[in-house]
Every structure is written in C-alpha cells, then in structure tokens.
Amino acid sequence: MAEFQCRVCDADGLETLDAFAQIARVTSDCKPWPAGGKMAVCHRCGAIQKLPDAAWFADIESIYKGYQIYELSGGAEQVIFSGDGQGAPRSHRLVDFIKQTAALPPRGKLIDIGCGNGGALRTFSGALPDWKLFGSELTDAAAPSLRMLPNFVDLFTVEPADIKDRFDLVSMIHSLEHMPEPSKTLRDAAGLMTASGVLFVEVPDAETSPFDLIVADHLVHFSPATLRLLAERNGLSVQVLRNDFLPKENTMLARRGATAVTKPDPAAGIAFARRNIAWLGAVMDKAAAAAAGGKPFGLFGTSISGTWLYGALRDKIQFFVDEDVTRVGQSVEGRPIVAPSAIPQDGVVFVPLIPSVADKVIARLSVAGAQFVGPPPFGM
Ligand SMILES: [Zn+2]
Structure with missing residues (x-):
C-alpha cells in the first residue's frame, strides 16, 4: 500500500508531480512561503492534492500560529472583484445565494465550520436575524467579537463530531480545502444536520484558478467533479454545484441522502x-x-x-x-x-x-x- 491514499476517493492512485516542488508558495493569509511542497494527482478520480506528510503538518502549524486574515484590509473581508472592477464583499453574495437557493425557513439554527474571525457569521447575523448562530474553530480567539452579534449563541472548539446540537444550515466557507481529512469533515458536517438541513460549501476552484495550487495550507485543490465526488461518497446529495457564481470558486448546496456516485474522468x-x-x-x-x-x-x-x-x-x-x-x-x-x-x-x-x-x-x-x-x- 502506498504511503498516502487519495483524500477524495481513498484509492491508491496518487502520482507525485515533481515540477511543483520548484514553485514558490504563499499562505492563505497572503504571506510568501518557500518552494518545496509535494503535489499529487489521483489516477482514479483526478483529484489534485498535496501530500499531507510531516512537512505539510509542520507548515500548517507555523502558518496558523501567525495567521492574520485580511491584514491589509484591517481585518475587513476580502472584496470580490469581477473583471470590470466592480466589487462586493464575498460573504454578502454567498449568503444571498443561500437564501435564494435553499428555501430556508424563517427561523432555524446554523453553524459555520471553520468560522475564522466571523466574517460570514456577521453577514448571516444581518441576513437571518431570527436564526440562532453557532461557530466552530480551532481556537476561541474570535469569541469576544462573535458574542457581540445579537443572535450568536456559541463557539465550539471541539471536533465537529463531538458537537451535540443539530442544525438547519451547516456552512463551510473556505475551510474544507484546509482540512487534513476532508472525507471525515464532510461526514461529520452531514451528521450535524437535521433531516431537512442544508449544507453549504465554498472552496476555491483549481480548474479555473491555477493559483490555488500555490497556497501552502490548502490540501485538496477541488474541481466541481472532485467536490461532487467527495460529497456523494460521504452521504450527501448535491443540489447545486457551480464554479461560475463567484469567480475562481466552487459553490455547493447539498442535503443528506445517498445518491449514485458520479464517477469523474481522471484524465x-x-x-x-x-x-x-x-x-x-x-x-x-x-x-x-x-x-x-x-x-x-x-x-x-x-x-x-x-x-x-x-x-x-x-x-x-x-x-x-x-x-x-x-x-x-x-x-x-x-x-x-x-x-x-x-x-x-x-x-x-x-x-x-x-x-x-x-x-x-x-x-x-x-x-x-x-x-x-x-x-x-x-x-x-
Ligand atoms: Zn482519487
């Protein structure tokens, strides 16, 4: 058995792409990072992924220790620019999309997994004022600012599998691509949903944006096909999946329920x-x-x-x-x-x-x- 299995399909089919080791990298909070990453592609499903060896875990530990999201914007959220120079904060567009597409009830509970400094929760708070808001993150550093949101309830720092509440909406906005075990993370997310609950996932799209590969702390570099495969293999039925809603990103809505697994073309x-x-x-x-x-x-x-x-x-x-x-x-x-x-x-x-x-x-x-x-x- 090979040292690493595909993080999307679990197969022993990874080919290391040696040319990547020469390419400089950058962190997801925009700091230069040296070359030396190990990139692979799966010959069973076509998923592009870094190899989560000891060096990768050492990298992410040191990256997250000094993490300063949106430092140049004073902590304000990244503005999405289209080619014509028009900008809008990312989470506003995403929350509008969820409201329009998912037919959410007027009241409910939502959890944002990997909530960071709470950019998306702040937007949810304004857009869904009658919902109860929860977050999940590695540390409680953002807790004081999250508690200032009128409908915020709790920030969990335990594993998602250990959270007892159930939610009508589970969101993962730019977090799944960081997860060392994305299959487990999606299964755990599905386990947090009520029977009629909705899962919303936003990840970079490596198909339309080659620059996703250089982000040192992103493990899996999804395409629509490989994100769909990961979801379907983990008990989720994909309702919407597109890579043209926000530029360079995959936007997915899914619900619980087994579906036939769509096999992607690895070529x-x-x-x-x-x-x-x-x-x-x-x-x-x-x-x-x-x-x-x-x-x-x-x-x-x-x-x-x-x-x-x-x-x-x-x-x-x-x-x-x-x-x-x-x-x-x-x-x-x-x-x-x-x-x-x-x-x-x-x-x-x-x-x-x-x-x-x-x-x-x-x-x-x-x-x-x-x-x-x-x-x-x-x-x-
Ligand atoms: Zn695979």
Whole structure:
C-alpha cells in the first residue's frame, strides 16, 4: 500500500508531480512561503492534492500560529472583484445565494465550520436575524467579537463530531480545502444536520484558478467533479454545484441522502494539474523577465498571486498596484501600494491573473504611460 491514499476517493492512485516542488508558495493569509511542497494527482478520480506528510503538518502549524486574515484590509473581508472592477464583499453574495437557493425557513439554527474571525457569521447575523448562530474553530480567539452579534449563541472548539446540537444550515466557507481529512469533515458536517438541513460549501476552484495550487495550507485543490465526488461518497446529495457564481470558486448546496456516485474522468484532472503547474512556472519566468528590464517594476494586486510573485522576486519589486481603495496608501515591506492612476511614469506592471481576466484588466487600465505585462497563455 502506498504511503498516502487519495483524500477524495481513498484509492491508491496518487502520482507525485515533481515540477511543483520548484514553485514558490504563499499562505492563505497572503504571506510568501518557500518552494518545496509535494503535489499529487489521483489516477482514479483526478483529484489534485498535496501530500499531507510531516512537512505539510509542520507548515500548517507555523502558518496558523501567525495567521492574520485580511491584514491589509484591517481585518475587513476580502472584496470580490469581477473583471470590470466592480466589487462586493464575498460573504454578502454567498449568503444571498443561500437564501435564494435553499428555501430556508424563517427561523432555524446554523453553524459555520471553520468560522475564522466571523466574517460570514456577521453577514448571516444581518441576513437571518431570527436564526440562532453557532461557530466552530480551532481556537476561541474570535469569541469576544462573535458574542457581540445579537443572535450568536456559541463557539465550539471541539471536533465537529463531538458537537451535540443539530442544525438547519451547516456552512463551510473556505475551510474544507484546509482540512487534513476532508472525507471525515464532510461526514461529520452531514451528521450535524437535521433531516431537512442544508449544507453549504465554498472552496476555491483549481480548474479555473491555477493559483490555488500555490497556497501552502490548502490540501485538496477541488474541481466541481472532485467536490461532487467527495460529497456523494460521504452521504450527501448535491443540489447545486457551480464554479461560475463567484469567480475562481466552487459553490455547493447539498442535503443528506445517498445518491449514485458520479464517477469523474481522471484524465481531465490529470491534464489540468499538469497544465496548471507548467503555467505557474511560466508565469514566474515571464514576471522575472519583465522585472529585469531596468524600469520601475511593480505587481498588480496584493492578494494571493501578487504576494506569491513578491516572495520569489522580492528585490526586483518597487511597488504594488491595487484597485481596492482600502489597500491603496499602505505598503508591503516598504513597497508602496498605489492606485492605477499613480503608477510611476515609464513603470512596468506585471498582472498575475488568469489570461482572460488579465486581458480585461490590462485593456481597462492601459491609459497612462505605464506598460502592463500579462501572463503567458495556457498550454504554452
Ligand atoms: Zn482519487
């Protein structure tokens, strides 16, 4: 038996993708992290995943010890920008989606598993004022601020399997991809639901966003097919699953109940795992080449991909460009974050986004004297 089984289908079918070990990483709270991760893809189901060896557990322990979510925004939640520059807080859009899609009763109990600093619970509190709110997290650090929510009841720091209450809505918003045993986590989540309860899961989509692979503390890099497989293998019936509601993310609503397991095509997952790792290497090379031109060089964005390139090219970076007004005027290790209108004359700005989105950003911002450089196309 191999040392690791697939975290989605439990098969002995993992192939390690050696090229990934050379690629720098970043943490999910946007700090540079060195190369050296171990990535694999399952030949039975196509699921892309890191290998949870002792080094990975040591990494996540040290990442979570210093975790500072949304530091540049002063703790405020990440704003989701579409290609046209319009922004809205992520959890508002998700809670609206749940209310519209799940036909929730006027009163009920909900628990947010992996609730972090309570960004989603705050939104739930406003949108579902007659519901009782609970959270689950590794520590009780967020308890004082959560208790200020009028309908908040309790924060659990025990294993979800040890929680005795049952809930009409169980949410996992950007937490399942961190879990060392995602099958167990989903089974436990299903066990927390009432018979008519709803499970809501939001995870990054590695199919439309190759940058998910570089996040050191994400274990499984889901696609719609592999998220569906994990849910169906663990006693859940998928009601809605799409990767076009929020950009770069999978949004899933499920209920309890066995269904036939939809077998994914492993070839698709294997192909985009290889393609995306090769593309990340090509992005790094193109950014390094653009930085070597002798002009003031900056990066577009201060989130995952911008921080990733910064970690690899540190000395070459003079400034960051961001459209999020809460970040403009701040700095990253002494490099100023400027608005697009304040890019230095004759500056060069690299845009580390997927090609279709980078094209839109570059078309929109190419007004001043700055030169924008986009990523290489996929499949190079
Ligand atoms: Zn598998």
